[in-house]
Amino acid sequence: MQINLRHKGSVTILDIEGNLVGPNTIALKNIIDNQIQEANGEPVFMILNLERVQMMDSSGLGVIVAAYASIRRNNGRVVLLNIGGNIRSLIVMAKLVTIFDRYDTEAEAIASFF
Amino acid sequence: MGEKTQLRIFLSLPSTMQLIYLLDTVISDILREMNFDEETQEHVNLAVIEAGTNAIKHGNKEDTNKTATFEFLIEDDKLTIVVTDEGSGFQREDVANPLEPENLLKSSGRGLFLMEACMDEVIYEAEGTIVKMVKYKQSPNL
Numbered sequence: 001m002q003i004n005l006r007h008k009g010s011v012t013i014l015d016i017e018g019n020l021v022g023p024n025t026i027a028l029k030n031i032i033d034n035q036i037q038e039a040n041g042e043p044v045f046m047i048l049n050l051e052r053v054q055m056m057d058s059s060g061l062g063v064i065v066a067a068y069a070s071i072r073r074n075n076g077r078v079v080l081l082n083i084g085g086n087i088r089s090l091i092v093m094a095k096l097v098t099i100f101d102r103y104d105t106e107a108e109a110i111a112s113f114f
Numbered sequence: 115m116g117e118k119t120q121l122r123i124f125l126s127l128p129s130t131m132q133l134i135y136l137l138d139t140v141i142s143d144i145l146r147e148m149n150f151d152e153e154t155q156e157h158v159n160l161a162v163i164e165a166g167t168n169a170i171k172h173g174n175k176e177d178t179n180k181t182a183t184f185e186f187l188i189e190d191d192k193l194t195i196v197v198t199d200e201g202s203g204f205q206r207e208d209v210a211n212p213l214e215p216e217n218l219l220k221s222s223g224r225g226l227f228l229m230e231a232c233m234d235e236v237i238y239e240a241e242g243t244i245v246k247m248v249k250y251k252q253s254p255n256l
Contacts, residue, residue, distance in 0.1 A: 021163055022134040055156070057163050058224040066221035086156050093231050094224055095213045 003031055011045045011110050013081075017052035020060030028060075032067045036074075043076035045113045047106065051082035056090055068099060077101075081109045121188040126181050127166075129174035129199075137166045137184065141195075144186055148193060150251070157232035158193065158249050164225040165197040165245050173199030173243060192234075192250045203241030 001018030012035050016028065036044055048064060050056075064078070071078045079101045083091070091097050103109035125140060127133045141162045145155040162184075169182035180200040187194040210217050212224045230236045235248040 019138075021138070022167060023131045055159070057160060057167070058222070058228055059167065061224055062221040065219055069219045069221075089153075090160075090228075093228070095218060099218065 001027060003028060005031060005035075008106075008110060011047060011113055013047045013049060013106070015049045015052070018054075020053055020056040020063070022057065022059055025057075025059045025063045029063045029066070032063070032070075036070055039074070039076075041074055043074050044071045044078075045076055046071060046078040047081050047103075047109045048078060049081040049106070050084070050087055053087060054084070056087055061090065061094055061096070064100070065096065077113060079103060079109050079112060081106060119188075119190050123186040123188070125184040125186075127170070127184070128178045129170045129176050129180045129182055130178055131167070131170055131176060134163060134166050134170070138163060140184075141186070144188065144193065148188060148251070150193075150249070154249065158195075161229045161232040161236075161247055161249075162195060162197075164229045165195070165247065168225055168245070169197050169199035169201075172204075173201030175201065191252070192248055195247045195249075197245045197247075199243050201243055203243045206238050206242065 001016070001020070001024040004015040006013050006015070014031065018024065020028065035046065046067070067078050081103050083102055091100060101112060103112065123144065125137070127137070138159065141159055142155070145158055150158065166182065166184070170176060174180040174182055183198045185196040206226065209226055210223055212218070212220065212227050217223060229247065233247040234250050234253065237246045239246065
């Protein structure tokens, strides 16, 4: 699995490629935790670009739910970008569809923070 | 006489989570060979990974001296998967429902729910150390 970290202004974007399954999810958790830590209590605005994620299991779901909860605690937001059918049905199944805002373009996702 | 075709594949893995990806490869090949539709393949794949994670991580506590076994019974009309671990087991009713509002933001506890949502049958035996899951070629709900 590969994760590319980039910033656009105050927005952090993680482009994730591969399957968010099992031990692979630890790398994503570490990157998200580092970003939260570096923000030092300031709100984090994060986009998880899942365009190239074909599969996610409960560990992957756990990482993005934990990110949502931690980031929200400091008045930040995490949103999902480009989720495919598999991930969409997983999120619906787990009743997380009301929790995560989802966008089809990066511009829309960035605009949602302001 | 319409005799049923049966093929049994048995996989025994030391309890390390890195082998989840091997399990993924094996079940993906089985599902393709059985010509399940793409959505069903994704669901069964997810259920097997969840069951494997439960056996290796929660059952055997990632102790590589313990094995998790996976039996795939391929029949014309269904796939049966039996996952066994060497752990101390669990009671299904003790596991909280992840869909309850107070559990929605918990970072764990969705594995059993996903297995049950993705398969046609999930049966826990021997105090939860054996999990039997079935997927029919044609959903029994149709």
